[in-house]
Amino acid sequence: MMLTIRKCLKSNFFDLDYFVNASSKTYWRAFSSPEVSHFERASIIHQEEKLTDPRNKSNFDVLVARVNVGNSDNEVFQSLLHDQLCNAIQPSDDLINKLLHRFKDDWKSALGIFRWAESRSDYKLTLQAFDTMVDILGKAKQVDQMKSLLKEMCEGHLITLNTIGKVMRRLAGAGNWEYAVRTFDELATYGLEKNTESMNLLLDTLCKERNIELAREIFLELKSHIPPNAHTFNIFIHGWCKVNRVDEAHWTIQEMKGYGCHPCIISYSTIIHFYCRQYNFGKVYELLDEMDAHGCPPNVVTYTTIMSFLTKAGEFKEALEIAKRMESVGCRPDVLFYNSLIHTLGRAGQISEAVYVFKEEMPKTGVSPNTSTYNTMIAMLCHHAQEQNAFDLLKEMETSGHCKPDAQTYYPLLKLCFKTGKVDSLLNQLLDEMVHKHYLSLDLSTYTLLIHGLCRANKCEWACQLFEVMTSQDIIPQYQTCLLLLDEVKLKNMDDAADRIQAVMKKL
Numbered sequence: 114m115m116l117t118i119r120k121c122l123k124s125n126f127f128d129l130d131y132f133v134n135a136s137s138k139t140y141w142r143a144f145s146s147p148e149v150s151h152f153e154r155a156s157i158i159h160q161e162e163k164l165t166d167p168r169n170k171s172n173f174d175v176l177v178a179r180v181n182v183g184n185s186d187n188e189v190f191q192s193l194l195h196d197q198l199c200n201a202i203q204p205s206d207d208l209i210n211k212l213l214h215r216f217k218d219d220w221k222s223a224l225g226i227f228r229w230a231e232s233r234s235d236y237k238l239t240l241q242a243f244d245t246m247v248d249i250l251g252k253a254k255q256v257d258q259m260k261s262l263l264k265e266m267c268e269g270h271l272i273t274l275n276t277i278g279k280v281m282r283r284l285a286g287a288g289n290w291e292y293a294v295r296t297f298d299e300l301a302t303y304g305l306e307k308n309t310e311s312m313n314l315l316l317d318t319l320c321k322e323r324n325i326e327l328a329r330e331i332f333l334e335l336k337s338h339i340p341p342n343a344h345t346f347n348i349f350i351h352g353w354c355k356v357n358r359v360d361e362a363h364w365t366i367q368e369m370k371g372y373g374c375h376p377c378i379i380s381y382s383t384i385i386h387f388y389c390r391q392y393n394f395g396k397v398y399e400l401l402d403e404m405d406a407h408g409c410p411p412n413v414v415t416y417t418t419i420m421s422f423l424t425k426a427g428e429f430k431e432a433l434e435i436a437k438r439m440e441s442v443g444c445r446p447d448v449l450f451y452n453s454l455i456h457t458l459g460r461a462g463q464i465s466e467a468v469y470v471f472k473e474e475m476p477k478t479g480v481s482p483n484t485s486t487y488n489t490m491i492a493m494l495c496h497h498a499q500e501q502n503a504f505d506l507l508k509e510m511e512t513s514g515h516c517k518p519d520a521q522t523y524y525p526l527l528k529l530c531f532k533t534g535k536v537d538s539l540l541n542q543l544l545d546e547m548v549h550k551h552y553l554s555l556d557l558s559t560y561t562l563l564i565h566g567l568c569r570a571n572k573c574e575w576a577c578q579l580f581e582v583m584t585s586q587d588i589i590p591q592y593q594t595c596l597l598l599l600d601e602v603k604l605k606n607m608d609d610a611a612d613r614i615q616a617v618m619k620k621l
Contacts (some may be wrong), residue, residue, distance in 0.1 A: 172202045173211055180222045189225025194232060204236040204320075213245045219251040244276050251283025256292075259283070272303040278314050279567060285322040293318060294331065312339045312350060320352030328352060344375040350380055354387040362387070376407070382415045389422035394431070410442065417450045420457060429461035451475055452485050459493035484516040495525035500533065520553050524562065531566035561594050573601035577610045585619055592621050 126213040126405055164596050178198055193199045202208075209230050215222040218431055227246050231238055243266055250259040263280065266272045277296060284293040297315045300307050312335055319328035329349070332341070346369035353362040362384050366376050366502070397419055404411055416439040423432035446454075451470060458467035471490055475482060487510040494503040503526065510518055522541055530540040547553040555563070561582045567576035575600055583590060595618045602610040 133382050145482075153491065172208055173215075175199065175202065176208075176212060176226070177215060180216070180226065182219060182222055185227075186224035186228065188220045189222050190228040190232075193225065193229040197231070204230050204233055206239050206242070209242050210245070213242060213249065217245075217249055217252075218351055220249050220255055220258070223249045224258065240271055240273065243271055244273075244279060247276060248279045248283065251279060254283075254287045256284070256287070256289065257416070267303055270304065272305070272306055272313060274314065277303065277305065278318070279319045281315060282321075285318045285324070290319070290324060290327060294327075296585055299440060306384075307335075307339060308340055309339055309345070313342075316345065316352075317348045320348055320355065323352075323356055325349070325352040325356055341372060341374075343369060343377060343380075346374060347377070347379050347383065348374070350383045350446065354383055357387075359384060359387050376409065378404075378409060378412050379413065381409060382411070382418065385411075386418055389418055392422070394419075394423065394426075394427050394428075411439075411444070413439070413444055413447050416444060417447075417453050421453045424453070424457040424460055427460075429457060432457045433461070446478060446480060448475075448480050448483050448486060451482075452489050455486065455489050455493070459489070459496070464493065464497055464499075481515055482513075483520055484510075484522065487513075487516065488519070488522050491522060492525040495529045498532075500529060503529070518547075518551055518553070520547070520556055520559055523547050524552070524559060527559065527562055528566075533571060534569070534570075536570050536572065557588055557590075561591060562589060564590075564594055564598060568597050568601045573598065573605060573607070577602060577607070577614075581612065589615065589621070592618065595621070 160515045175198055176193070179193055179199055181192060184192070209226070212226045213223050216226065223246065227238070227242065230236060230242070243262070247259055247262055247266075250256075250262060253439050259280065263272065263276075266276065274468070277300065280512075281293045284290075284296065294315070297307070297311065300311060305311065312332075316328045316332060319325065319331070332349075344366050349365045353359065353365060366380055366384075369376060369380070381400055385400050388394070388400070401411060401415075401419075404415075416435055420432045420435045423429075423435060436450075438459075439450075439596055451474075455467045455470055458464075458470065467490070471482065471486065475486075487506060491503045491506050491510075494506065507518065507522065507526070510516060510522070523546075526543055527540065530536055530543065532538075547555075560579060563579055564576045564583075567573065567579070580590065580594075580598055595614055599611055599614045599618070602614065
């Protein structure tokens with residue numbers, strides 16, 4: 114299949130034939146030379162898919178390939194319903210969950226798949242699938258569709274507090290405060306109770322969307338018949354800090370004491386995080402002392418937060434002192450702490466110490482590295498031009514068995530290609546690994562890096578191909594990226610490409 118596409122496209126700029134898109138579309142458009150139109154590319158891929166024996170595909174791949182992205186949910190449903198191969202597939206909970214996750218940003222495809230699974234007499238959708246579908250519709254602001262699904266769930270007695278939580282969060286996120294509050298008021302119609310847990314869910318939803326004044330008003334109305342708990346006040350502490358009203362957060366700590374609730378690590382750590390964001394480390398140290406005085410010692414999350422912000426502020430020595438302070442009180446480190454410590458050491462130029470923490474200290478304390486640990490190490494090694502060590506670490510990561518590379522893993526390696534001038538050889542290899550070996554999609558930052566780097570490397574034809582694929586995936590480019598690429602194509606008299614770029618710029 115790949116060989117045939119190469120012969121058809123005869124592309125000299127990229128060695129990838131098509132991408133499996135991990136977000137919403139079945140396949141990425143084929144990379145091709147500029148003279149091959151989008152229609153011809155789509156036709157080539159379509160013909161190649163016909164030649165592929167579906168028996169060699171998994172059930173997941175078969176169903177994904179049958180989804181025509183962009184169609185209505187009913188069209189997707191009907192196409193699956195009348196497809197013999199799809200009907201021969203036995204749905205399972207795992208399969209449906211994976212499909213809904215695959216199309217989580219494409220509500221029409223997700224709902225079509227959901228309806229297809231629901232129509233099967235030999236399968237019953239799980240509560241998790243219903244909740245996921247509610248969340249997908251809410252995220253897409255398809256309120257009417259979401260209400261319709263809720264009604265269906267209510268008739269089947271499938272609605273839980275978790276379902277209501279998703280509904281309220283999505284409604285609040287869309288600015289539909291009134292309906293979010295009404296959903297809480299109508300809990301009884303869903304067979305649910307107004308209690309401390311459900312009240313906290315509503316308050317948390319409102320506070321996270323920065324509507325803390327409304328949350329406070331509702332709390333004052335409900336507190337006489339629904340008793341608050343420590344979590345209620347922690348929600349408000351977080352909410353006040355989120356809107357930069359730390360005095361109210363401090364006052365809330367006193368208020369919770371009046372209700373017989375004791376401030377905990379979460380209460381103090383939330384305010385500490387606020388002061389860290391303000392780089393007010395004097396207040397941070399005061400709160401650390403206050404926590405110790407009230408018998409509420411900081412935990413690893415607290416220390417990690419402080420160390421991370423000190424590093425952001427360039428206070429590397431103080432950041433490393435926090436790590437020593439944590440060790441001195443016997444607080445056990447976790448993988449997030451080590452990730453932050455390695456990053457701090459790297460920023461401080463202490464490369465050998467960072468490598469020691471990764472290779473010696475983490476295994477000794479029984480903490481396994483995760484993808485972020487490897488990403489931090491690889492980024493540090495790339496920044497300090499230790500190319501071979503970075504690639505050795507990538508190989509180690511691939512064979513580790515407990516974590517796999519993601520798009521962020523490759524970002525510093527791609528950047529290194531442009532820095533070392535290894536664009537033609539190494540860049541192709543890395544992108545091929547990302548797509549065909551690890552099935553990764555490129556995000557906005559990666560596209561931006563590639564397009565800018567290729568323009569500077571005098572390879573604007575390749576950059577144009579990436580730009581077209583990027584925009585076809587509904588990834589909106591930065592204006593500066595468009596401007597840079599436009600200048601490059603104009604220098605090469607690529608008028609058609611210039612027109613397409615300008616058309617995109619008009620929509621920004």
